[in-house]
Amino acid sequence: MASIVNPTVRRRRLGQELRKLRELKGMTAEEVADRLLVSQSKISRLENGRRSISQRDVRDLCGVYEVEDHRIVDSLMQMAKESRQQGWWHAFGDIPYSVYIGLETDAASLRVYEPQVVPGLLQTPAYAEAVIAGALPEAAATDIERRVQVRIRRQERITNPRHPLRLWAVLDEAALRRTVGGPQVMAQQLEHLRELSQQPHITIQVMPFTMGAHPGVNGQYAILEFPDASDSTVIYLEGLTSDLYLEKGSDVQSYSVMYEHLRAQALNPDQTREFVEDVAKAYARA
Structure with a gap:
């Protein structure tokens, strides 16, 4: 039976949303990495759901993308929290x-x-x-x-x-x-x-x-x-x-x-x- 919260799927969905925000801002993964002083590979792994995403990562990325709607930020933060839970x-x-x-x-x-x-x-x-x-x-x-x-x-x-x-x-x-x-x-x-x-x-x-x-x-x-x-x-x-x-x-x-x-x-x-x-x-x- 599928678990109520599936961390793998949550990471994928969150990564897809973060990629959309970056593309709407017209930024490349390299530009985002330079702004946050992290590697480009980290941004790629966050977006493809292969890496656990912390709430801090979400907060920093939303800041770079200038997301002003608090409901969007809160939703992404909740997804980040759920993505760090453990599956069966x-x-x-x-x-x-x-x-x-x-x-x-x-x-x-x-x-x-x-x-x-x-x-x-x-x-x-x-x-x-x-x-x-x-x-x-x-x-x-x-x-x-x-x-x-x-x-x-x-x-x-x-x-x-x-x-x-x-x-x-x-x-x-x-x-x-x-x-x-x-x-x-x-x-x-x-x-x-x-x-x-x-x-x-x-x-x-x-x-x-x-x-x-x-x-x-x-x-x-x-x-x-x-x-x-x-x-x-x-x-x-x-x-x-x-x-x-x-x-x-x-x-x-x-x-x-x-x-x-x-x-x-x-x-x-x-x-x-x-x-x-x-x-x-x-x-x-x-």
Whole structure:
């Protein structure tokens, strides 16, 4: 279930408002940095929501932009205060993809393409543990357990009966054929996948090997959309040591069009359920 105040989303909204004020003033980020005696990179990080914004930062920026409406200043100051609160994921310690979790927690819909493994929101605990342990061979058992707990906690977004996340997932056939955790774990995982695909807010499609080259060969990505129209759509690209978040309109358009091609070329949801069931039976026999 989404938290009442999501600090990640608050930072993004506040950054967008501050950018608008700067642009209305006709100033560059470099000019603002010179006025405040800070680095230009700090101004950029404040505006893109990647850095925590203090109320002092807001006060100083509003002074530079000559904002005279106290209601606007008070509103931005309140957003700054809320942006420094902690989301539910902070209770699990240092999570490397915490920015993504914050966005996912507040998203209204998620479109994801996965070429190698079942998406995290659709994983069973046993499968999640095997994936994480395999991807992080030097991680301690306690760290693996913590990451599994976070993954299971994230899944409340698709099980929330009142406001479930609208999830559309396209998986490459390789994600089903890759034996993660052994045949029994895979049989259980694929049965779980088939059951979830029957939920009205979850759509799952498989891209079969027979399709050959397709628009997803460049790798995994996710498209997050939000209920508030003021929040721009985000493209998420996961990396080993750092992640990439794209919000520029042209980037969003390119990835959205590519996703439509993926959906058109993949097996339809009914064909996918039959395909997944056949692969699950093969694992069960094994």
